[in-house]
Amino acid sequence: MEIWESVVRMVSALGVVLALILGLLAVVKSRVGQRFLPVGGAPLVQVLGSGSLGARKQVMVVAVAGEILILGTTATDLVPLGKVTDPEQVKRLLLDASSSPAIPPADPVRSDYREEMVHAGR
Numbered sequence: 001m002e003i004w005e006s007v008v009r010m011v012s013a014l015g016v017v018l019a020l021i022l023g024l025l026a027v028v029k030s031r032v033g034q035r036f037l038p039v040g041g042a043p044l045v046q047v048l049g050s051g052s053l054g055a056r057k058q059v060m061v062v063a064v065a066g067e068i069l070i071l072g073t074t075a076t077d078l079v080p081l082g083k084v085t086d087p088e089q090v091k092r093l094l095l096d097a098s099s100s101p102a103i104p105p106a107d108p109v110r111s112d113y114r115e116e117m118v119h120a121g122r
Contacts, residue, residue: 057074063097068089068094
């Protein structure tokens with residue numbers, strides 16, 4: 001009978017400890033999330049499109065803080081290639097991104113993005 005009492009005590013103590021840990025994690029997550037992570041709203045960085053250029057090399061079109069940037073990415077580097085400065089193009093790209101799901105990384109860069117890069121002189 002003593003064995004069952006000690007097992008019940010051990011299991012109940014373990015339950016209390018796990019409940020305390022989970023409660024502490026919930027409090028920390030809510031406090032840290034409020035302080036360091038944006039809650040709701042639009043994301044700060046949004047990938048509008050990307051295209052593969054080779055093994056682990058891509059060109060990405062991203063929206064950051066209302067600007068449209070064209071970036072070259074490799075396994076180790078991120079290189080700015082240009083910026084879309086035409087207000088109509090920026091508005092159109094942001095509208096396209098908000099109305100349709102993001103283009104998966106495996107998809108090629110759309111031709112209008114390529115034309116924008118050529119016109120930007122990059």
